[in-house]
Amino acid sequence: MRPPARRGRRLALPALLALFTCSLAFALVSEDMKKEVKQSKNLEKSNISKKTDIDLKEIVFVIQSQSNSFHAKKAEQLKKSILKQAADLTQELPRVLLLHQLAQQEGAWTILPLLPHFSVTYSRNSSWIFFCDEETRIQMPQLLETLRSYDPSKEWFLGKALHDEESTIIHHYAFSENPTVFKYPDFAAGWALSMPLVNKLTKRLKSEPLKSDFTIDLKHEIALYVWDGGRGPALTPVPEFCTDGGDASCATTFRALLPLCGNPVKKEDIFVAVKTCKKFHGDRIPIVKQTWAGQAGRIEYYSDSEDSSIPTVDLGVPNTERGHCGKTFAILERFLNHSLDGVAWLVIVDDDTLISISRLQRLLSCYDASEPLVLGERYGYGLGTGGYSYVTGGGGMVFSREAIRRLLASKCRCYRNDAPDDMVLGMCFSGLGIPVTHSPLFHQARPVDYPxxxxxxxxxxxxxxxxxxxxxxxYFTWLAPREQGGAGQETPKGGREEL
Structure with a gap:
């Protein structure tokens, strides 16, 4: 009699044969399934390829232009470049829109109020709204290739991603626990919204009108609105949207040059008014004199107290803790009416503003002093409900003589001495039909407050x-001329309070 183990092996042989037959059949079925899955994936890929095989006519280009003659000319040049590249590709020409021509409303530059127009006008035949600055340079073949990577039937918010390195007052200390987590687009590199997202935002705008509050940093605020507390898409970083232009794959680049149109304005044609008060004579004014004051051809210090050692001019307006509207209008009156007839430009700065007069001379060469110009960093108030734009005072406010003449010829004045001077000026110029001209080169905050x-x-x-x-x-790191040891035309890489 054989041991039980051997008998067990002999009895298991038919079962093994059956198992082998079953495994073979399963393998054959699995192979068939793999083929079907592969075919399905290829078909899906083919369908996506068809969906994303867009033409230029499906892109609406929006140049974030301004009505000032210098900026309007720049925008027209970019429009011509876009249309020429499209013609060279033998494609149907895309629509190219200039932002300042789209609507007469004051808040058009904030873009969100225009989304319903984009939705109604372009949603049927377009896939993307692509926004860019007037100095953005676009490589059309690369842009088409880049956008074809994204399914335009889905909601997309595309751009070159910026993030705060530390929480900042500019963004109301948003995401203070980890500022790096929230991404927002660098407008200089261009940014894009897919049409389904435009349509979604339009529906939201109709049911939830924009709040009547401040617009301080548009790129961050648009990203917050789109994200909608996590209910909408976050910004998708696109490496082909560039500002440095060092990579051949870049669809966009940016001209990082300080404008110069002919010869720089003579420093004697720029009058600089420094707003100060007695309590800051000893600490802030010495810093002004140690840094940028020597560049100014004409400069005066306006205070609530005469100090011959500086010297300061007492305008007869009491100092106020905030606002300073009375003082600012007194400066405007003095500029226009007291022996400064030959000076084309007035710059008003705070005593804790750091400024490069030599760079301002270059920039002002591109503007016509005979036009009413109000130049600086643009903010907005109540633009969702027909408010106004204004130049924020801390970064410096630049006025042409003609702008001041028209302002003082009107009856628009401060409602109180301590009213916010920059906002009152914004209201006044808006009422006169004189738009604010924005330059991102003026900064209301410190270098550490920006990415x-x-x-x-x-x-x-x-x-x-x-x-x-x-x-x-x-100052010597960021603003000083080369001969003073500063960065010149280059810029280096690399507690809370009210602005």
């Missing part, structure tokens, strides 16, 4: 505030 990637493609003209920094070092 380094953002500053890296700028030649800044001003920064504001001495809080928690060495202002002399900031």
């Amino acid at each position: 380094q990637d953002y500053l890296s493609h700028q030649v800044p003209i001003s920064f504001h505030k001495h809080w928690n920094i060495d202002p002399v070092r900031v």
Whole structure:
């Protein structure tokens, strides 16, 4: 009699044969399934390819232009470049829109109020709305290839991603626990919204009108609105949207040059008014004199107290803790009516503003002093409900003589001495039909309050505030001419309070 183990093996042989037959059949079925899955994936890929095989006619280009003659000309040049590239590709020409021509409303530059127009006008035949600055340079073949990577039937918010390196007052200290998590687009590189997202945002705008509050940093605020507390898409970083132009795959690049149109304006044609008060004579004014004051051809210090050692001019307006509207209008009156007939430009700065007069001379060469010009960093108030834009004071406010003449010829004045001067001026100029001209080279805050990637493609003209920094070092790092040891035409890489 054989051991049980052997008998068990003999009995298992038929079962093994059956198992082998079953496994073979399963393998054959699995192979068939793999083929079907592969065919299905190929078909799906083919369908996506068809969906994303867009033409230029499906892209609406929106140049974030301004009505000032210098900026309008720049925008027209970019429009011609876009249309020429499209013609060279033998494609049907795309629509190219200039933002300042789209609507007469004051808040058009904030873009969100225009989304319903884009939705109604272009949603049927377009896939993308592509926004860019007037100095953005577009490589059309690369842009088409880039956009074809994204299914336009889905909601997309595309751009070159910026993020705060530390929480900042500019963004109301948003995401203070980890500022790097929230991404927002660098407008200089261009950014895009898919049409389904435009349509979604339009529906939201109709049911939830924009709030009547401040517009301070548009790129961050648009990203917040689109994200909608996590209910909408976050920004998708697109490496082909560039500002440095060092990579052949870049669909966009940006000209990081300080404008110069002919000869720089003579420093004697720029009058600089520094707003100060007695309590800051001893600490802020010495910094002004140690840094940028020597560049100014004409400069006066306006205070609530005469101090011959500086010297200061007492305008007869009491100092106020905030606002300073009475003081600012007194400066405007003095500029227009007291022996400064030959000076074309007035610049009003705070005593803790750091500014490069030599760079301002270059920039102003591109503007016509006979036009009413109000220039600086643009903010907005109540633009969702027909408010106004204004130049924020800390970064410096630049006025042509003609703008001041028209302002003072009107009856628009301060409602109180301590009213916010920059906002009152914004109301007045808006009522006169004189738009604010924006320059991102003026800064209401300190260099540390901005992403380094953002500053890296700028030649800044001003920064504001001495809080928690060495202002002399900031000046010589960011603003001083080369002969003073500063960055010249280049910029380096690399507590809370009210602005």
